[in-house]
Structure formats: C-alpha cells, structure tokens
Amino acid sequence: MSDVRVIIQRVSEREERVVTPGTTAADLFSGERTVVAARVGGELKDLAYQVQDGEQVEPVEISSQDGLNILRHSTAHVMAQAVQELFPEAKLGIGPPIRDGFYYDFDMPEPFTPEDLKRVEKKMQEIQKRGQRFARRVTTDEAAREELADEPYKLELIGLKGNAAQAAEGADAEVGGGELTIYDNLDAKTGELCWKDLCRGPHLPTTRAIPAFKLMRSAAAYWRGSEKNPQLQRIYGTAWPSKDELKAHLDFLAEAERRDHRKLGNELDLFSFPEELGPGLAVFHPKGGIVRREMETYSRRRHEDADYQFVNTPHISKERLFEISGHLPSYAEAMFPPLQFDEQNYRLKAMNCPMHNLVYKARGRSYRELPLRLFEFGTVYRYEKSGVVHGLTRSRGFTQDDSHIYCTKEQMPQELDSLLTFVLDLLRDYGLHDFELELSTRDPESDKFIGEDAEWEEATETLRQAAEKQGLPLVPDPGGAAYYGPKISVQARDAIGRSWQMSTIQVDFQQPKRFGLEYTAADGSKQQPVMIHRALFGSIERFFAVLLEHYAGAFPAWLAPVQAVGIPVGDSHVPYLEEFARKARDRGLRVDVDSSADRMQKKIRNAQKGKIPFMVIVGDDDMNAGTVSFRYRDGSQENGIPVDEALAKIAKVVEERAQV
Incomplete structure (x- = not known):
C-alpha cells in the first residue's frame, strides 16, 4: 500500500506530511492534549477518523467554538446515559450543545427533582472516570429503527432525516442531512457496549476527555417545540475546558442572578407582574x-x-x-x-x-x-x-x-x-x-x-x-x-x-x-x-x-428614585434634616428623611439596601455647625460639609449624570 500524503493546516502554518495508511487524526496530533477533533475538507471529524491521501486536516482545539460544542455535546451524551442508568424508563429526545452548555430532553413519568439532578451528576462523574470510548458507526434507516425500536422520539427523527430544521431545534446534531450514524459508548477495558445514541457527532475520544461539568436545572419542554406535542423533561448543564473556567462561569451566573432585574425590581419596589x-x-x-x-x-x-x-x-x-x-x-x-x-x-x-x-x-x-x-x-x-x-x-x-x-x-x-x-x-x-x-x-x-x-x-x-x-x-x-x-x-x-x-x-x-x-x-x-x-x-x-x-440596582443619582436620604442620629435632628430636604426639593432633587423609630445603623442599612446614592447624616456637631455628613454607597464618608455646599454637590452630580 502506498503512503498517504496529507496537509496539516494551522492558523499560522501549513505542513505537508507523509504517513502510512490507517493513520488517524489522533495520530497526526499525538501529544496535543487540547486537540479534540479535526476538520477535514471543511467537515468536523472524530480523532479516530483515518485520513486519506491528499486531504487537508486542521486540528480543532477544545477552547474553540467547535471544540466547545463537541465537548458539550459529548457531555450531553454522558448525561443521557446517566439518566437511563438511573431511570431505565426514560425515553430519549434530543441533546444538542447550546451557548455555554447543553441540554437533553427525556420523556419521564414524573418531573426531575433537585435530588434527582444530584444523583444524575454523581452518575455522570462515575461514567466520566470510566473513560468510555465514543465510537462512531454508520447505519441504515432500517437497522437504526430496529436498534432503537424502544425509543419513539429517535424513530421520529429518523423519519425526518434530511429535514432536521423541521425536526426540532438542535435535531441536526442527531440526524443531520447525510448518512445516518450511531455513537456507541464502549467500555475502556473490554470494549463492551455500555450505551448508544443516534447522533451525527463528532465526539470527544473518551469520557475522560471531559474536564469539567455541572448540571444546572430542569424544566419542561415540548417535543419539537410544539405545544401540540408531548411535554418532555429537559435537563440543562454546562461544560468547560477546565475547572477554573467552570468556576468562572458559575461565578458569572451568580453575579447575573444577583443583578436579575426581576429580583431587583421586587427588592427595590420598582415594578411587578x-x-x-x-x-x-x-x-x-x-x-x-x-x-x-x-x-x-x-x-x-x-x-x-x-x-x-x-x-x-x-x-x-x-x-x-x-x-x-x-x-x-x-x-x-x-x-x-x-x-x-x-x-x-x-x-x-x-x-x-x-x-x-x-x-x-x-x-x-x-x-x-x-x-x-x-x-x-x-x-x-x-x-x-x-x-x-x-x-x-x-x-x-x-x-x-x-x-x-x-x-x-x-x-x-x-x-x-x-x-x-x-x-x-x-x-x-x-x-x-x-x-x-x-x-x-x-x-x-x-x-x-x-x-x-x-x-x-x-x-x-x-x-x-x-x-x-x-x-x-x-x-x-x-x-x-x-x-x-x-x-x-x-x-x-x-x-x-x-x-x-x-x-x-x-x-x-x-x-x-x-x-x-x-x-x-x-x-x-x-x-x-x-x-x-x-x-x-x-x-x-x-x-x-x-x-x-x-447598575445592579445602584442607578446613578440622576436616575435614582431617591437621590438622597436624611438619616438623623436622634429624633432631635429630624427638623434640621427636614429643612435640608425642603431646600433640596426646591432645587428639583429627590430627597427623603428617615424619621422612623429604627436605630441609626438600621436606617443606614435600609438606605444601602435601597441603593440610595447619598446618605445625609446629621448629629449634634453638624446641626450646631450648620453642616451635614455624607455617607456613600461604597461605605466611604465625608464629614462637616456646609449645607449649601452639600446641596450644590448633590445637584452637580445629578446634572452631570455622574456615578457616585
């Protein structure tokens, strides 16, 4: 058999290499642990793909968009296997990669509970450690129907092959528009079949190549996005090339949740539904x-x-x-x-x-x-x-x-x-x-x-x-x-x-x-x-x-519902602050005075929770000197400001639309 000539194309270089027949993409990129697939002639291929004479082969890094999609789709398969190991009655829908993660739909007698998701994630970790191999094989419509006879939704997708846009969002990852393929999850030691799924691929070489993942939540979803179809249970997850990246993503989600406008709208009494x-x-x-x-x-x-x-x-x-x-x-x-x-x-x-x-x-x-x-x-x-x-x-x-x-x-x-x-x-x-x-x-x-x-x-x-x-x-x-x-x-x-x-x-x-x-x-x-x-x-x-x-609810002063709140040290300071507030309102400023029975520290905490730009604090010293003290949202403080100067400062911040 003659040698095989391939061209390895990278971003900044092009290399021609002569290899023996049967050489795989994995062989071409041996030792490059971040390479998870190959693009051959413009098409994504598993690393197990055997390169052919004259082909141009490009490595796909796990951190690239294609690499992330492959990682997340592979993790979706692991999740589906885990679900069926724990819940054998579960029927498979689809499981595509999505932005920042993946999901898989299941037909289940009962919705998943948070405890179920914990069990599924633990089972996924077990499968990941087993190092099961993702193995692609081509099949026919007839053979696939026989193999997947107990998976009604997969059978429906086979019937829609070539028209995946009609099937469902993400269904292209299942059947695509070309030849029909099934991916087997094979035992790392014995090669025995552990699980299988109708899928176009490609996938990671093994489950051990999944660095970091986490299940996020479950929700109801109609099959193929139509309210006329059965309602399935969807599990969402996320997967990343490293544990640090997973942590950064989870931290980002936590910050986004803290800033959720629906939550802030309720906390700050802005709107309701x-x-x-x-x-x-x-x-x-x-x-x-x-x-x-x-x-x-x-x-x-x-x-x-x-x-x-x-x-x-x-x-x-x-x-x-x-x-x-x-x-x-x-x-x-x-x-x-x-x-x-x-x-x-x-x-x-x-x-x-x-x-x-x-x-x-x-x-x-x-x-x-x-x-x-x-x-x-x-x-x-x-x-x-x-x-x-x-x-x-x-x-x-x-x-x-x-x-x-x-x-x-x-x-x-x-x-x-x-x-x-x-x-x-x-x-x-x-x-x-x-x-x-x-x-x-x-x-x-x-x-x-x-x-x-x-x-x-x-x-x-x-x-x-x-x-x-x-x-x-x-x-x-x-x-x-x-x-x-x-x-x-x-x-x-x-x-x-x-x-x-x-x-x-x-x-x-x-x-x-x-x-x-x-x-x-x-x-x-x-x-x-x-x-x-x-x-x-x-x-x-x-x-x-x-x-x-x-702004995480901390609007700049010109937009803030309350631009300043007067906080008296004691009840005797309330009239002084009321006069300050009256002068402020004459300037078109929105200033309140907290004359409640709460202690001063509680009033400060309430103002911080309300994300009010200026806290105007007055005690005996300020009242006797004709001044006020400012406390800002970041906790810093400015003391002994003459009243007219304090009013001018608030007005200037508002006029300039500045953030304080």
Missing part, C-alpha cells in the same frame, strides 16, 4: 415610575434638540392598516388575534410605523420639510408565548421610543450618519460604552423579503458606510433583515460583559411605496421619500431592565 393582568404585562410602582420618567424626559429633551417632532397614535386600528404595511402576513403570529366590532376586524397595535405613515400622508409634503423626523413613545402589544416571556426583557406590552424619518435619497447617507452618532451618544449618556454594530441583510434565497434587488443593494451599502464611519466592530447578520429592508443593530455590553441588542436603524423603500407616500420635489415632480425606522431603547421596559442589571 400582577397575576390578574396576565403574563408579560408589568405595572410600574412609584419608584419605578420615577426612573422611567427620568429616562423618558432626558430622551425627549435630546430628541427636541435634534429637531424631532412628537406625535401620538392609537393603541388599536383596523386590521387593513397592517395588511397595507405588510406586517400582517409577515408578523401575524406575533400579533394578538383580531377583535371584531362594527362588522370589521381590529388589531391591537404591534408596531408604530404604519400609523406614522398616516401622519405623513395626512397632507401634502414638500422637499423643504425633509428630513421629517417623527417621534413617539408608542405602546405596542405582541403575542409572545408564555414560555418565552421573561420579565421586562421579553413582554407582551411595552412602549417603544419609536421614530421614523422621511427623507430624500440624497439626504439618506448624511441622515444615517448623524442618526447613528446620535443613537450612540445617547446610549453613552445612560452609562453604556462598549458597543459593536450588526448589519442584518437579506437572504436572497428567502421569499419573505419584498422589494427590488437594486433597492436592497443601495439601502444595504448606505447603511454599511454609515456604520463603518463609527469605527466600531461590524458583525454581519445574513438573513436577519426586516422583510422591508436591511438594518443596523447596536449591540451593547453591560458591566459584566453580556451583550444586549439596543437600538435598531432600518432603511425602508417599501412602506412608502405601499402607502403611496410622496413629496413635491424642487422641480415640481412627485417623488417617493425614503423611510428610516429607528428605536433607540428598543422598548423602554427592556432598556429599564438592562440598565437595572447593568
């Missing part, structure tokens, strides 16, 4: 109302300075309006069912743009009016499934800070440039500074997008040029455009590094056409304007949640 209203519908309490009002007031002032004109539109309209705009056929599932009266169908407003088009169309427009910038704090209603509703970040009723700019094609590049600068500057004013931009474009193979190719090309290129001027990373998002046009999304990272989609800017040639929008040009001809959609916060509720988590 009354059961009587239904899922995804929030009410803001007085303190939350103050934060929201300040957010809106500052945004309104900045928009007024930028020549936006404010409009208001109804919460409901005839269904026909959303047919004209094109939203009804494209977003029907996200809209609440129609209401019928006066022998017509009406819809709750799910988006503001069709109504803004009616404002534009209410009278004739001249080129001298353009660009025309309309703005509204417009409340909309979207039918989100109850399973995906998540506090303020994904709700059924929310208010968008929505603007629509109508301009000429010649004005479009400058308008997009200034608009993107305006958006980023305003987000910075709220305390976000780490951005990247995402350019969402049309999928030419999809029929959901409307309009001519030339229109899309012009809109996309103009958006791209505006984005590139900002000097920020620009990430492509193929196929993510709205049905009527491409968009730029501002992705902002918060204080603990999570990325949130904030503002969106969309270029639309289609709705002006569908609504027959026109303006009279300088030569007297009728021309169609370009429409630019822009939501800065996205929704006020969601932005509120992002800021609440970003």
Whole structure:
C-alpha cells in the first residue's frame, strides 16, 4: 500500500506530511492534549477518523467554538446515559450543545427533582472516570429503527432525516442531512457496549476527555417545540475546558442572578407582574415610575434638540392598516388575534410605523420639510408565548421610543450618519460604552423579503458606510433583515460583559411605496421619500431592565428614585434634616428623611439596601455647625460639609449624570 500524503493546516502554518495508511487524526496530533477533533475538507471529524491521501486536516482545539460544542455535546451524551442508568424508563429526545452548555430532553413519568439532578451528576462523574470510548458507526434507516425500536422520539427523527430544521431545534446534531450514524459508548477495558445514541457527532475520544461539568436545572419542554406535542423533561448543564473556567462561569451566573432585574425590581419596589393582568404585562410602582420618567424626559429633551417632532397614535386600528404595511402576513403570529366590532376586524397595535405613515400622508409634503423626523413613545402589544416571556426583557406590552424619518435619497447617507452618532451618544449618556454594530441583510434565497434587488443593494451599502464611519466592530447578520429592508443593530455590553441588542436603524423603500407616500420635489415632480425606522431603547421596559442589571440596582443619582436620604442620629435632628430636604426639593432633587423609630445603623442599612446614592447624616456637631455628613454607597464618608455646599454637590452630580 502506498503512503498517504496529507496537509496539516494551522492558523499560522501549513505542513505537508507523509504517513502510512490507517493513520488517524489522533495520530497526526499525538501529544496535543487540547486537540479534540479535526476538520477535514471543511467537515468536523472524530480523532479516530483515518485520513486519506491528499486531504487537508486542521486540528480543532477544545477552547474553540467547535471544540466547545463537541465537548458539550459529548457531555450531553454522558448525561443521557446517566439518566437511563438511573431511570431505565426514560425515553430519549434530543441533546444538542447550546451557548455555554447543553441540554437533553427525556420523556419521564414524573418531573426531575433537585435530588434527582444530584444523583444524575454523581452518575455522570462515575461514567466520566470510566473513560468510555465514543465510537462512531454508520447505519441504515432500517437497522437504526430496529436498534432503537424502544425509543419513539429517535424513530421520529429518523423519519425526518434530511429535514432536521423541521425536526426540532438542535435535531441536526442527531440526524443531520447525510448518512445516518450511531455513537456507541464502549467500555475502556473490554470494549463492551455500555450505551448508544443516534447522533451525527463528532465526539470527544473518551469520557475522560471531559474536564469539567455541572448540571444546572430542569424544566419542561415540548417535543419539537410544539405545544401540540408531548411535554418532555429537559435537563440543562454546562461544560468547560477546565475547572477554573467552570468556576468562572458559575461565578458569572451568580453575579447575573444577583443583578436579575426581576429580583431587583421586587427588592427595590420598582415594578411587578400582577397575576390578574396576565403574563408579560408589568405595572410600574412609584419608584419605578420615577426612573422611567427620568429616562423618558432626558430622551425627549435630546430628541427636541435634534429637531424631532412628537406625535401620538392609537393603541388599536383596523386590521387593513397592517395588511397595507405588510406586517400582517409577515408578523401575524406575533400579533394578538383580531377583535371584531362594527362588522370589521381590529388589531391591537404591534408596531408604530404604519400609523406614522398616516401622519405623513395626512397632507401634502414638500422637499423643504425633509428630513421629517417623527417621534413617539408608542405602546405596542405582541403575542409572545408564555414560555418565552421573561420579565421586562421579553413582554407582551411595552412602549417603544419609536421614530421614523422621511427623507430624500440624497439626504439618506448624511441622515444615517448623524442618526447613528446620535443613537450612540445617547446610549453613552445612560452609562453604556462598549458597543459593536450588526448589519442584518437579506437572504436572497428567502421569499419573505419584498422589494427590488437594486433597492436592497443601495439601502444595504448606505447603511454599511454609515456604520463603518463609527469605527466600531461590524458583525454581519445574513438573513436577519426586516422583510422591508436591511438594518443596523447596536449591540451593547453591560458591566459584566453580556451583550444586549439596543437600538435598531432600518432603511425602508417599501412602506412608502405601499402607502403611496410622496413629496413635491424642487422641480415640481412627485417623488417617493425614503423611510428610516429607528428605536433607540428598543422598548423602554427592556432598556429599564438592562440598565437595572447593568447598575445592579445602584442607578446613578440622576436616575435614582431617591437621590438622597436624611438619616438623623436622634429624633432631635429630624427638623434640621427636614429643612435640608425642603431646600433640596426646591432645587428639583429627590430627597427623603428617615424619621422612623429604627436605630441609626438600621436606617443606614435600609438606605444601602435601597441603593440610595447619598446618605445625609446629621448629629449634634453638624446641626450646631450648620453642616451635614455624607455617607456613600461604597461605605466611604465625608464629614462637616456646609449645607449649601452639600446641596450644590448633590445637584452637580445629578446634572452631570455622574456615578457616585
């Protein structure tokens, strides 16, 4: 047999190597413990794969995205084996890798308990230590059905082979679109079969190659994501290349939980979700109302300075309006069912743009009016499934800070440039500074997008040029455009590094056409304007949640519901602090006095729990000297500040939107 020539491709080097027939990818990368798979001709392969003459082979490191997916998918298999060893009656669903972890679905007579998860994790540790080998074998549909006759969900997936997108999220990891394969977990010493699963792979060489994992929680999940299908039990887990990375991830999750806006909203008395209203519908309490009002007031002032004109539109309209705009056929599932009266169908407003088009169309427009910038704090209603509703970040009723700019094609590049600068500057004013931009474009193979190719090309290129001027990373998002046009999304990272989609800017040639929008040009001809959609916060509720988590509830003073609280050492100091608070309120500051019967130290703890920026403490010395003492949220203190100077200092911090 002749030698085999392969090319080993690494990031910075390319090596041609001659090997004997039967050489595996593992042989090529012997001693490189961080290599867990290989990419051969662009396809991922197990390390047991025997390389062929002329192939290009690239090592896959465990820390790469592909390597992490392989690690996590392999761990999902170990978890499924552990479950079936402990609960033989469990039937297998799917078990794909997901961001930061994995899950596996099981059909079980009873839901998993926290104690069950502990037992499963312990069994997984046993399997990991056994060093079972993951072995791939090709099979036929008929043979797979015979082997997996007692696994009804696997049988269903076999029937959907080649159409995994129809099967379920993550089902591609099971059957893929090519040949059908089964992975056997084999005993390290005897080679006997310990467990098997329908799977496309690839996998780690052995279970010992799983460095660190932890099970997180269980939840109910419908098979193939449909409420019409059986409800399965899903176990979520996480796996990492090292114990240190696992610990860092768990610490991150603990910090994220500490910052959870739903928890903070309750602790700080900001908002709630009354059961009587239904899922995804929030009410803001007085303190939350103050934060929201300040957010809106500052945004309104900045928009007024930028020549936006404010409009208001109804919460409901005839269904026909959303047919004209094109939203009804494209977003029907996200809209609440129609209401019928006066022998017509009406819809709750799910988006503001069709109504803004009616404002534009209410009278004739001249080129001298353009660009025309309309703005509204417009409340909309979207039918989100109850399973995906998540506090303020994904709700059924929310208010968008929505603007629509109508301009000429010649004005479009400058308008997009200034608009993107305006958006980023305003987000910075709220305390976000780490951005990247995402350019969402049309999928030419999809029929959901409307309009001519030339229109899309012009809109996309103009958006791209505006984005590139900002000097920020620009990430492509193929196929993510709205049905009527491409968009730029501002992705902002918060204080603990999570990325949130904030503002969106969309270029639309289609709705002006569908609504027959026109303006009279300088030569007297009728021309169609370009429409630019822009939501800065996205929704006020969601932005509120992002800021609440970003600041961990400790809003900067200008947004804080209570900017300062007076804490008397004794009852005799209360009138002095009441006078201080009155002077502060005259300056527009939000200052309370804690005149409760609690001891001073308890009042300080209450102020710390309330995350109040300034604690104004007064005892005999301060009262006699006409001063106050400041205690800050970090525990530091500043004593003997004259009253007028103290008031000026609080006012300056608020005016400058500084964090204290």
